[in-house]
Amino acid sequence: MSAEAFEAVVTTHHAEIFRYLRRVIGRGDDADDLSQETFLRAYRAYRSLPRDANVRAWLFSIATNLAKNHFRSETRRRRAYGEVRASTREAVDSAPEAVLVSRETGALVEGIVGRLPLKQRLAFTQRKIHGLDYEAIGRSLGCSAESARAHVFQALRKIRQGLDGHGLLPEESQP
């Protein structure tokens, strides 16, 4: 394919892929490197992609594989989680007073998501943040759509348990 045609792919999808990787990786530089690698790999392979392929899901799949490889090393994984939490705290600290309450719950959720097992986190982020369907998520994780859905549901259960009622419901509705 020509450089111009691939340019359109970059224009349409780069921001979303970078944001996805930023969410699952945490570290900005690593997310930047991996999003570049996603598009370089895509460029090498684009000519073999069937014409009717879902380019967005395909890019998510490449990015997800790179994220999985990135986290193979447990040390890097722990370091990245630390960064997620640190950046979250900064965001909360610098937010205006009025949005602190909802932000605080959001930050808690983000912290829980950051500690989820990798597949659950990847599946959750693709489904609940980026709105991909379970078929595409399953393909990116190398599992069935049903398993992808199970990963997302398990993540939601853990988020609910992790919040332990905090910020979920107004006090008066509690029994």
Place this chain on the structure above:
Amino acid sequence: MSDKPAVCIQIKDDLLAVAMGEATPSAVRRVERHLAACAPCRREFQEYRAVDNAVTTLREDPLPSGRLAQARERLETRLADLWRRLLTYRIFPSPLGHILIARSELGISLVEYLERGTSLRASRLSHEPGVEIVGDGGELEAPSRELLEYLDGRRKHLEWPLDLRLARSDFQRTVLQATAALPYGAVIPYAGIAQEVGRAAAVRAVAQALRWNPLPIVIPCHRVIGTSGALTGYAGGKVGLKQRLLSLEGVPTTKRAGVLGITPQAMYILYPGEQEYCLPTCPSFSTHRPAPLTRFASRESAEAAGFAPCTTCRPDLHPISR
């Protein structure tokens, strides 16, 4: 969880699916009926709705301002670099053995006779510095088919965009460009190309440049021959291939004293700079100074290249009979 009634445990997946808005209508009805009667599950359902709501805050842009633009700029730089270096290739069997064709974004950059195998490992590409190689996704299907048609005699021209960056020097590129202009059915001595590129004394360098032609067949170095008419040095000694390619174009060849060469008396001739082609016996030809001649296999090939029959020797009235 173990103290939950069985009915609550059975419905927990549906309950979550309904809270996330992903349930079938029948599951929705089932869950609604259950929730109407079960307060703990009602609360769980509300908590999942609240989780779903809290998750929306995660959709805020996680990138500090400016990061995206910087990342995009870096990506563009790396893509431009890859764009320059990326080659796709295809290997296919032909009457001349396995052939590899490779192309860049600019055009076809390599046609290679594979001698040492039928995979990429047998190709010079596998140790070509500065290139990245990927398998062809279909865009080389048409060029390889056209090449087979050419080798089959069903096609006389390969009109491909060419990328000469695999040439070893600017001089070689110049020689290749001059050679690319040689018409179908014509041959010229190395000295003719040397003259063409303005380096009349560099005959040997021209021969070397053509010996390493990265685009044989499409840049027809097989149409360049020794001054004596001998089919010397094709692609590192494959004189037999050279003869096959020339025979395809109707160029007559013979073996004399063990050396394969063209049959000059059976070919039409063209003096450099002339617009008319002649019989080899043309009386006006003998008055010319010696010069590298272009020879044509047939009147058709000379005329297809834009030359007219000589008005003195009249090859149109007295064609060479073979």
